[in-house]
Amino acid sequence: TPTPTLTAGRTTEVLCFVSDDRLVRVERRVDGTPTVDAQLQHLLAGPTTAERDRGLTTALPGAVPVAAARPRGNEVDVDLGGAGDETGRSDEVLAFGQIVCTLTARSDVDTVAFFRGGAPLGVPRADGSLSRRPLAADDYAGLVAPR
Template identity: 35%
Template sequence: MNPSARAVPLLLAALLPLSACGIPETGVVEAGEPATGVLDPGVTSAPSESVPEAVPFVKVPLYFVENGSLVAVDRTVPGPTDLGSTLLMLFKGPDDKERGRGLTTELPRAAEAPTIRTDGTGVSVRLPRSAGSLSDTAVDQLACTVAVARLHQDPALGSAQVTVEQPGGRLAGRSSEDCPLGAATREAPPAPGTAAGPRTGTTGGGTGG
């Protein structure tokens, strides 16, 4: 018998078991897409969490009355603050700790917020009608608080002039140079071209209307 004729049955016999086991006769069959996003060993996936930034605290000088004299109190609050929020704190009066020190206020409780306008070193504060007529000491409290707050906003100004407009158009003016300084203001660096050194004493007697 021809040798090639004998090889055909042997080849068929070898292929039959493979077909019975379900193994395809073709090459490798790919199923699905390759895996993606595989992490390195020891690395776990977790959603990123942003850590909230801590709110800074600032010292805000407020002017109250002690034994008839104007005094500056440095109140520590979450900052930053602006002129409007500073005035709201002032009109609320001394807190429990400050009252315990004997501090008082001559400013009334404000039902409405004053209107504030700034123009360089000048600041104008228009009081609502509900504020009524203020005493000289109350005007000093208001003007000095606003003046020092303005200098904290822009230390390069060197000084600030505050005009308080009371109901009925009555005006009273004050300068930051006439205001006693609190610790926070004394520790602040002096503005360029100004002399360093704390001021002492109470405000000069302005015209409170």
């Protein structure tokens, strides 16, 4: 697959999307380093038309209702909205993986923790286990497409 031409921008933003049930890192050129919340919003907006044309999708709509993201040292706490019941969707692990892999691609973020109503939330890891602890990109390494 040829490497896509990057548009103008002074820095690179990494977003993780989905293709063939794998996480795929995408680099976008942006004018300045986005805040954690801005980068998460870019992820939630989904792939661009050009990225969709390359077969990239997202597992996020409907799977993980993100309400807010707050940096805390080298960890980001992500608050989820919604009713409190997990959807049980088969792509939930990919959705959480997209968030963790996107945010931990930043040099200032090592782990991501998920909360609902202030309580730690058990989220699926690539191996199918649930974790209430902060997650790192390594927790989803088995789902990342080779470069």
